[in-house]
Amino acid sequence: MDIKLSLITNNIWWKGEKINPQFLLGRKRKEFNEIINNLESKRILSIIGPRRVGKSTLIYQTINYLINEKKIDSKRILFFSGDDPSLFFNENDKLSDVLEVYFNEILQESITKISSKVYIFIDEIHFIKNWQNYLKTYFDRKYNIKFIVTGSSSLHLFKDANESLLGRIENLYVLPLTFNQFLNFHRTYVSKEKDIDIPKFDLDKPEESLKKLQKRYYNEELKITIQKVLNEYILVGGYPEYFEERNIDIWQKRLADDIITRGIYKDILTIYSIKSPEILEKLMYYIADNNSQTFSYSGMTKNFSIDTVTLISYVGYLKQAFLINVLENYSTNIGKVIRSNKKLSILDNGIQNSLLKKKEISNNDAGHIVEAMADFDIRLLCEKENYNQYYYRNANKEEIDIILDRKIDIIPIEVKYTNQIENSDTTTIKNFIEKNNQNKLGRTKYGIVITKDILKTENNLYFIPYWLLNL
Numbered sequence: 001m002d003i004k005l006s007l008i009t010n011n012i013w014w015k016g017e018k019i020n021p022q023f024l025l026g027r028k029r030k031e032f033n034e035i036i037n038n039l040e041s042k043r044i045l046s047i048i049g050p051r052r053v054g055k056s057t058l059i060y061q062t063i064n065y066l067i068n069e070k071k072i073d074s075k076r077i078l079f080f081s082g083d084d085p086s087l088f089f090n091e092n093d094k095l096s097d098v099l100e101v102y103f104n105e106i107l108q109e110s111i112t113k114i115s116s117k118v119y120i121f122i123d124e125i126h127f128i129k130n131w132q133n134y135l136k137t138y139f140d141r142k143y144n145i146k147f148i149v150t151g152s153s154s155l156h157l158f159k160d161a162n163e164s165l166l167g168r169i170e171n172l173y174v175l176p177l178t179f180n181q182f183l184n185f186h187r188t189y190v191s192k193e194k195d196i197d198i199p200k201f202d203l204d205k206p207e208e209s210l211k212k213l214q215k216r217y218y219n220e221e222l223k224i225t226i227q228k229v230l231n232e233y234i235l236v237g238g239y240p241e242y243f244e245e246r247n248i249d250i251w252q253k254r255l256a257d258d259i260i261t262r263g264i265y266k267d268i269l270t271i272y273s274i275k276s277p278e279i280l281e282k283l284m285y286y287i288a289d290n291n292s293q294t295f296s297y298s299g300m301t302k303n304f305s306i307d308t309v310t311l312i313s314y315v316g317y318l319k320q321a322f323l324i325n326v327l328e329n330y331s332t333n334i335g336k337v338i339r340s341n342k343k344l345s346i347l348d349n350g351i352q353n354s355l356l357k358k359k360e361i362s363n364n365d366a367g368h369i370v371e372a373m374a375d376f377d378i379r380l381l382c383e384k385e386n387y388n389q390y391y392y393r394n395a396n397k398e399e400i401d402i403i404l405d406r407k408i409d410i411i412p413i414e415v416k417y418t419n420q421i422e423n424s425d426t427t428t429i430k431n432f433i434e435k436n437n438q439n440k441l442g443r444t445k446y447g448i449v450i451t452k453d454i455l456k457t458e459n460n461l462y463f464i465p466y467w468l469l470n471l
Helices: 005-008 033-039 055-068 094-105 131-140 156-160 178-189 208-218 219-234 240-243 248-271 277-289 297-304 308-320 336-338 349-355 363-385 423-437
Strands: 044-048 077-081 118-123 144-150 169-173 292-293 324-329 343-348 388-393 399-405 409-417 447-451 457-458 461-466
Touching: 005 094, 005 118, 005 178, 033 055, 033 169, 033 399, 044 388, 044 447, 055 144, 077 094, 077 297, 077 461, 094 118, 094 131, 094 248, 131 144, 169 363, 208 248, 208 457, 219 248, 219 349, 219 363, 248 277, 277 423, 292 388, 292 461, 308 324, 324 336, 324 363, 324 423, 343 349, 343 363, 349 363, 363 388, 363 399, 363 409, 399 423, 409 423, 409 457, 423 447, 423 461
Parallel strands: 044 144, 044 169, 077 118, 118 144, 324 388, 409 447, 447 461
Antiparallel strands: 292 343, 324 343, 388 399, 399 409, 457 461
């Protein structure tokens, strides 16, 4: 194994060559700016998200920025992957071996006396044994190195690293595109038009946010333009690679083969000791067919012939691999939360449709899919802000789709993807707000109803079309 040759092959910029434009794409995700803003921070930056979501593209875009915009010496930028067999062929191959070759033979500087900052990008770092211990050592010795790493599973990436890297690492979650992101990718790659910048809905200023939408964005022409793209998004989902292949048959096969099957059989199996990996795949199909419905683990075990503990573990693996979302029933009683049924949904609606081989979406299907899409939007917000997400169902079987717990307040969110909403449709969410405001905390000031095309405020409810909701 020739580590030096492998590094030279992968880091073509050392020889003055430009990065292949196919690795850079024509548009940058919003997370690119977050990475750029983090480059001067001494902490390790971890980019976490499922496979094929664009983590490697973000790395190449950042490297390109460092070389061409910041004019960093190209040899001070190192990139390699943790699953590169030419570097890590067996368990005895160490991260330190790769870095030793880089500093001694490529950069020709002592790691203890680096003349200026070195940027080290490690893709899929979770495949490298004891990676967190090496990074802790380099960080604690205050070497002039900025580490940027990626991983496909948040649970594994940090279950052994929480303690050793505490205060040394910052996380950036990169998930499938939200609809607002998808809309502007679509305008770049398909319609070749300028971005439509829907302002973020400020949860601390809902009244002001709604008025801004009413004044500047709620018009018939814009609605027709955006809803056409929304219908496409509801079918194909939010993986950026879709814009390279817009044929629905090929796209759904790619989702099933690359993201689902390989995500399960490569990413999850290499991380966890799983006796029956085929059950993970069956679980995905089962959840897709019952998307956004509630389940008891004991009831689900009958469908898979496994014990409850194993089932709970498998569901957890799929969640941490960013393939599904799991919500618990909201309650102030922790015991009730633990014992309650769970609400399960596929994280990306394109994956759900791929599993079920749906190439057309009915109005009824659209309502269920938009509910799952809203679940995803809130999970992304919660991952970023460290909020909690639940659903709500009381003893009378009255339900609210999402409960957003921001620690300082509780915001109930109901999805009514229709243009005809009766008073009875909002009874449960109104009662929830009133009940929570009867206590001394008064933590529920308002609720949100996600609609198809209704934009208004009514007492302490804000009705917002999904196509205008940017959280």
